[in-house]
Amino acid sequence: MQLTEEQIERYSRHILLPEVGGKGQEKLLAGRVLIVGAGGLGSPAGLYLAAAGVGKIGIVDSDVVDLTNLQRQIMHETADLGVPKVNSAMTRMRAINPDIEVRVYPKKLMADNAVDIISDYDFVIDGTDNFPAKFLVADACHFADKPYSHAGILRFTGQAITVIPRKTTCYRCIFNAPPPPGAVPSCSQAGVLGVLAGVMGCIQATEAAKYLLGIGELLTDRLLVYDALSMGFRTVNVARNRKCPLCGDSPTISRLQDEERPIACDPETCDCYQNEPGN
Amino acid sequence: MTTEFYKLPADLAQDIDTYGSEVGRFSSGEMPPGVFKAKRVPRGVYEQRQDGAYMVRVRVAGGTLTPEQGETLADIGSAFGSHQLHITTRQDVQIHDVKIEHTPEIMRRLLSVGLTSKGGGGNTVRNVAACPYAGICPAEEFDVTPFAHAVTEFLIPLVGSSNLPRKYKISFSGCGLDCALARVNDLGFIAKAKDGKPGFLVYAGGGLGAHSRPGDLIEEWVPATDVVRIAEAIRRLFDQLGDRKNRQRARLRFVFERMGMPAFRNALHGVIRELETEGIQDCAVSVPDIRSPAGASLIRRETDSASGVRFLEQRQAGHVALPLHLPLGFISAEDFRKISRISREFSQENGFRTTRSQNLIIRFVAKDDLAALASKLKGLKCDVVKPAALESFVACAGAATCRLGLCLARDAARACAEALDRSSITPAVLASLDVNISGCPNACGQHHVASIGLFGAAQRTAGRLVPSYRVLLGARCDTPTARLAELAGSVPARALPQLLLDLAQDFEKDRLAGEWFSSYFERCGMEHFKAIIERHATVPSYDERPAFYRDWGSDDDFSLAGRGGGECGAGVFEVIADDIAGAKRALHSAQSSSESADMFEALLPAARALLITRGVDSQNATDIIQAFEKHFIDTGLVPSEFRGLISRARGYLEGWREALEGQADDIGRLLAEVEALFGTLDANLNFHRAESAASNETSASAPVREKPAAVAELDLRGVTCPMNFVKVKLKLESMETDDLLAVVLDDGEPVQNVPASLRSEGQEVVDTVDLNNGHWRITVRKKK
CATH class of the missing domain: 3.90.480.20 (Sulfite Reductase Hemoprotein; domain 2)
Incomplete structure (x- = not known):
């Protein structure tokens, strides 16, 4: 690949970094990242990765833009109300950087399409907002053998971990299965600080960029926990679990299945009922 | 009004x-x-x-x-x-x-x-441009002037018009005699009415200068209402397809050569359809006065x-x-x-x-x-009011003010005109020939289209440079199949007045009534004129006629020192080729003797050949050897293994008579290096050593020796921080460890920052040279 004059100028601040240079930028341009969920996490991740020149970005979401989204989902604008999120996401990413390819999937990620979609990418960002979806992304990445960045947010607290399937601690190593119905409230019940989604989505984008570049240390085998109120980051070491139903010694999950919907959500108010995975 | x-x-x-x-x-x-x-x-x-x-x-x-x-x-x-x-x-x-x-x-x-x-x-x-007789000439179809204005009004405000791959020249002629040279412009319109409607023949891809060629007829006839759309469509196509990397191959004519006419016309029609859907209006020039000029004369x-x-x-x-x-x-x-x-x-x-x-x-x-x-x-x-002989001449500014010029074209024109004025040549004969002179191969003086065309060059005679002119004859631009002048010979600048006098007298002697020189040329044929030119081609020795080594209008010996790059490279190239050939001849005849003096005869032109590109033009052997080391070995353009040979040469000059005995092989290898480097020289006088070194490696006949460090060049004049450093980084990434890169930087911030940034990234800055012209040359060795 030969960088064009325009690309050299556009990506000059990357090229200047000794760890990146022209070759690193070429890796980003050849990189493919799938973002599941064009919501609070997916928005900053998508915008930064587009700006960074990640060559192909896929975005999965079946939802349309809703007024309650705009408090944190910065890929969409007030004028986009009612527009499919993947459309406004694509418009915004292409506006930042026409250099990249954006592929949209205006559908839910499900057991029957997940591996297919994911296998076209090098890295996956889990930007979903509910447990069944997060487990589905984790399982699908395991079966497709693709690294992914998990993040979750609620109120003022966020968490994140990067997983290289079969090599590092996976989501199921830590959480095993979705929590029992009612145990954990969702964002639509408990609320979330808008910028918290920005911080965590940016951490996911950072991991994706580092992975594509092959530099630094990924956030593996460590769970990063961020508390916005005390403004503290801490990491909790998490080892692989031999009893993990997905990657343990005798796994019990041998194929991809849609997890039960969490009954914790109120079907009247929670959009995960109609629209997951999204938001 | x-x-x-x-x-x-x-x-x-x-x-x-x-x-x-x-x-x-x-x-x-x-x-x-x-x-x-x-x-x-x-x-x-x-x-x-x-x-x-x-x-x-x-x-x-x-x-x-x-x-x-x-x-x-x-x-x-x-x-x-x-x-x-x-x-x-x-x-x-x-x-x-x-x-x-x-x-x-x-x-x-x-x-x-x-x-x-x-x-x-x-x-x-x-x-x-437009024909100056538009609106008044009996031979014209209609007045084309308003079309030149309409195209100007449309194109000038477009942002893209100021940032094309290269220049874009448009011209309008009122009839096929083409006084405005539509056929040698990038885009040329020649008026032609059809069924009482105004319209044009459209030519494109023509041009003078290096690689000159007449344009191709791309549209047999278009209605006058299409003129602006066509000018804009060609502009867009040129914008998209022109070569922005290689300035020397950027003009529209190269797009033609790359694509071929059918593909270009297809693309053109596509763009014109786009313009129609964009709603670019018909060209609204009214043509009140359409004529049928058949048989009318100019x-x-x-x-x-x-x-x-x-x-x-x-x-x-x-x-x-x-x-x-x-x-x-x-x-x-x-x-x-x-x-x-x-x-x-x-x-x-x-x-x-x-x-x-x-x-x-x-x-x-x-x-x-x-x-x-x-x-x-x-x-x-x-x-x-009264035309003198000088009226027959067109000359560009040449080396007087132009940074590209080789010869002083205007002074040459004046010298020739004076000689003609003093002669007995009649005004009628003078008025029937035109002489266009350019100071260098760039055709600002339009030397390809006159009945006698001249452009400045340099040649080397006995180690000295002689200002000279190439003579071109046979141009014919007033017919549908335009023809540019062809090279007929070369004469020293000093011989020009006498040559023109001879040509004019020859013409006068056999001229038919009312005949133009261009017709006379066709009648006599090229060989007739080559013989005349050949008589003036000899350069006497410096001692005999030093004036031959000075240009018209200059009291100093002719020199190319300080000449910028540009297409004038063409003149420089010939001088270099001359030196390399001279070195080869000397080396060949020295092989049998292996005497120091004979060796030096071969080494000196080898060392001198490329110095012209670095603004050095000296007759002094010590200076030549010293400058070669400075500009080629110190910079890594020539491997440092030749330092030994160069110090032997210096020793020889200082009186060590045996210094170069038996050095034929080394001189031969140095000459091969110089020749290879010459092969990478571009028209801006930059070397592109990296590519050629790679191809040399595969050469089976290459002598066994340590692989020389390849040298790449990067011209970053006018590139500001930090883009200059970005470019250097990218270039280094493409190179092997220990390869050298020579970079030209602007004075000020660039030369203060870039070497420091390179060092902080662990690269080795080998050399920093002030070129004393607002630029610096630094040499970097790739370390990581």
Whole structure:
């Protein structure tokens, strides 16, 4: 690949970094990242990765833009109300950087399409907002053998971990299965600080960029926990679990299945009922 | 009455303000010269050969000037310039010797009368030319002038018109005799009415200069309403398809050569359809006066009047046009002002025109007014009425002011004209031949289209440079199958007057009544003329005739030192090839002897050959050897293993007689290095060693030795921080460890920052040299 004059100028601040240079930028341009969920996490991740020149970005979401989204989902604008999120996401990413390819999937990620979609990418960002979806992304990445960045947010607290399937601690190593119905409230019940989604989505984008570049240390085998109120980051070491139903010694999950919907959500108010995975 | 021929862009005043602040930043040292150059050149401001002096080139679409515009140009020339104006072969008006800080004010004054220098230079839509006889010539189909104005008005405001891959030249002729040279422009229109409707034959891809070629007929006929769409469509295609990397292969003609005509026409039709859907309107020029000129002859022959002026009979009865003959296109500001006033008084079209032959013409003068007008013209300082031999000459500025020029073309023209004036050649014969002279292979003097074309070159005789001219003959541009002149020979500059005298006498002796030199050439054939030229090709020795080693107009021995790059490289290339051939011959004959003196005879031209590209032109052997080491070995362009040989050469010069004995193999290898390096030289006189070194490796005959470090070159003049460092980084990434990279940087921030940044990244900066021209050359060894 030969960088064009325009690309050299556009990506000059990357090229200047000794760890990146022209070759690193070429890796980003050849990189493919799938973002599941064009919501609070997916928005900053998508915008930064587009700006960074990640060559192909896929975005999965079946939802349309809703007024309650705009408090944190910065890929969409007030004028986009009612527009499919993947459309406004694509418009915004292409506006930042026409250099990249954006592929949209205006559908839910499900057991029957997940591996297919994911296998076209090098890295996956889990930007979903509910447990069944997060487990589905984790399982699908395991079966497709693709690294992914998990993040979750609620109120003022966020968490994140990067997983290289079969090599590092996976989501199921830590959480095993979705929590029992009612145990954990969702964002639509408990609320979330808008910028918290920005911080965590940016951490996911950072991991994706580092992975594509092959530099630094990924956030593996460590769970990063961020508390916005005390403004503290801490990491909790998490080892692989031999009893993990997905990657343990005798796994019990041998194929991809849609997890039960969490009954914790109120079907009247929670959009995960109609629209997951999204938001 | 002020006629507005065409509207200038609405934001031009604002653009001049922007430019004004750029001038300020440049003057305060804040903006590097290279960056500023990119700002001023597309606005028609060129630096002259003398530092600190600038030239403003004002576009004059179709050559039409109103009296007010003429007066303003004269005022500007008096107030800010050299009190002289110059008419170019593209019908522009140039103001010379202006100070850079005055250029914004000059632009404002131009704007106040509807003139601009925008697009006067650089990679822009250049002045749109038109036949100066448009509207008055009996042979024309219709008046093409308004079309030159319409195309100007449409193209100039477009942002893309100022940032093309290379320049884009457009011209309009009123008939197939093509006085405006439509066939050698990037885009040329030749008027042709069909079924009573105005229209054009369209030619494209023509051009002079290096790789000159006549244009191809791309449309047999288009209605006149399509003109603007076609000009815009070609502009867009050129914008998309032109080669922006290689300036030497950027013009539209190379797009043609790459794509082929059918593919180009398809693409063109596609773009025209796009333009139609975009709603670009028909060209709204009304053509009231369509003629059937079959059999009518061209206006060009001048008639003497009782009052002493010479005039052209217009197709409008009772009206005449007066050509004003300016010596080589120059006229004092004062005379230009007077001519503007005369045109107001006498021309019924209220103004006058510039012509491609670097003259002026006042048209639509009532025949009855001739006497009155003649007496006014007598008040001018310069005799513009009576043509002297110099009238037959067109010459570019050449090395006098142009940074690309090799020879002093105007001085050569004057020397030739004086010789012809002193001779007994009749004016009728002189008026039937035209001589165009360019100072270098660039065709600013349009040497390809005159009956005798000359361009400046350099040749080496017995170690010294001789200014010389290539002679081209046989051009024919007034027929549908235009033909450019072909090379007929080469003569030293000093021999030019005698050569032209011989050619003119030969012509006079056998000339048929009314015959032009171009027809005479066709009748006699090339061989006839080659023989004449050959008689003048010899260069006497320096001791015998030192004048042969000096150019016309110069008292110093001819030198290429300090010459910039550019297409003038062509002249430089021949001198280098000459030296390399000389070194080979000497080496060949020295092989049997292996004597030091014979070896040195081979080594010296090998070392000297490429020095011209570095601005060194010396007769002194010690200087040559020293400069070679400095410019080629120190910079890594030639491997340092040759230092031993070079120090032996120095020893030889200092009296160690045996120093070079038996060194034939090493000299041969050095010569091979020099020749390989020469093979990578581009027209901007930069080497591209990295590529060639790679290809050398595979050469089976290459002697076994340590692989020399490859050297790449990067010219980052005008590139600011941090983009310059970005470019250096990218280049280094593509190179092997221990390879060398030579980088040319601007003075100031770039040379302060880039080497430091490279060191902090762990690269080795081997060398930093001040080139004393606002640039530095640094050499970097790749370490990681």
